Amino acid sequence: MATKRVAVLHSLIPNPPGLAGPDRVPEILLLRRRLWSMKKDALLEAALSRNRRWIVNNQIKNVLLRSPGRTATVRSLQKRFKTFDLQGRALNWLRKYPCCFDTLSGPVGPDGGGGEELRFTFSKRMAALVDEEENVKEASEPAMARRLAKLLMLSRDRRLNVVKLNELKRNFGFPDDYVLRLIPKHPEIFRVINRTGRQNAMEIELLRWDPNLAISAVEAAAIDRGTEPRYVCSLPETWFKTREKFDEFNDATPYVSPYSEDRTESEKRAVGVVHEILSLSLWKKASILKLEHFKREFGLPVRLNLLLLRHPCIFYVSNRLDQCYAIMYVH
Incomplete structure (x- = not known):
């Protein structure tokens, strides 16, 4: 049976010719790769690559928004680089996008007694876009509420775990504070529940089915x-x-x-x-x-x-x- 199984794997996912010994890719890894792949489209792959750069810069933007004075040290960003699935030097990434970020030297600590350290902040153009984004969020709140309602209508129990939903909130255009921003303004449509009392058990529940959204x-x-x-x-x-x-x-x-x-x-x-x-x-x-x-x-x-x-x-x-x-x- 084991011999047959290996033969099937070889027939489905043969190694590239010329590979042997330690260079040979394990069959099970090739099978896993096959299960995640399909015929590639060059234009879509290029779009994904460009979109990836935007995603990373948006993550860096959120780091600055949570930092005092919208500035942070390059060293602190370097520590986060792995969480962005990036390698290399954070400074090189920042300098690659001068339209988004400025780097500057400044004192560390409120009294300036901590010495000089390289810091980064928004460029003037990016700062204007960040301020404009807040206005767009307010104007988009009705669309956000409709999108959230439709997601809850798709779910079996008409409710979704907040921790899980947070993983996809960017995909649906929800800001970090979407729970505080949307739920209190639509008490007739949504409510937050927690059946166990655990912090990770908080859920958003749909209170009213809207046939116009279905x-x-x-x-x-x-x-x-x-x-x-x-x-x-x-x-x-x-x-x-x-x-x-x-x-x-x-x-x-x-x-x-x-x-x-x-x-x-x-x-x-x-x-x-x-x-x-x-x-x-x-x-x-x-x-x-x-x-x-x-x-x-x-x-x-x-x-x-x-x-x-x-x-x-x-x-x-x-x-x-x-x-x-x-x-x-x-x-």
């Missing part, structure tokens, strides 16, 4: 087209085998709305839920690893990556920077 992106597009709800494939005609499977999936059973009261577990429903979650996100993408934390709440399969890889006409899966992103094709 319309998915697929259904809204179908209304505009004047057709029945169905997924649309954006791949070129040359992917004929993939498109055949896609058409079979589309035609085998009717579209299942992720907001439907019918909670029957099916692949069509799971695809619909993930598609709607990505539709609600600002960038139409999310980390598969983070989505898997909501398997129980959204009724997702245990091996979510396999579900996504089975539908390349609907989702694009990238393991760019080991983040394992699922990207929805924009229709």
Whole structure:
């Protein structure tokens, strides 16, 4: 049996020719890589790379916002670099983006008695954008509330754990203080509950179902087209085998709305839920690893990556920077 298993692994994921001995990649690692991969799209991969730089700079922005006087030491940023999945010198990164950050020497400590140390702060242009962002947040609060309500409507129990939701709050455009910002202003829609008293058990619960919000992106597009709800494939005609499977999936059973009261577990429903979650996100993408934390709440399969890889006409899966992103094709 062991010999057969190794033979199967070799047939599925052969090592590159010329590798032998210690340079040979373990088969189980190659199999794992295969399960997270699909045919790559150069434009989408390049977009992910550019987006990664924006994400890191946004994380640095949040560090400064939590620092007194919106300044921090380069040394303190260097200590956080691993949490940003970055290597190298923090100073080099800051100097690469002078439009965002300025570096300066200044005294350490309130009395200046701690000596000189290199610090960094926002550039004038970035400081203006940060101030403008606060105004945008206030204007976007109604949209944030609708997005949060739709996420809760997608969940089985109409409630979501705050700690888990915090992992995806950037994807949905929620600021750090979204709980304090939104919940008190909409007491008829949301409430915060804690059934156990533990700090990590705090949940946001939906109090009122809104039928006007229970319309998915697929259904809204179908209304505009004047057709029945169905997924649309954006791949070129040359992917004929993939498109055949896609058409079979589309035609085998009717579209299942992720907001439907019918909670029957099916692949069509799971695809619909993930598609709607990505539709609600600002960038139409999310980390598969983070989505898997909501398997129980959204009724997702245990091996979510396999579900996504089975539908390349609907989702694009990238393991760019080991983040394992699922990207929805924009229709």
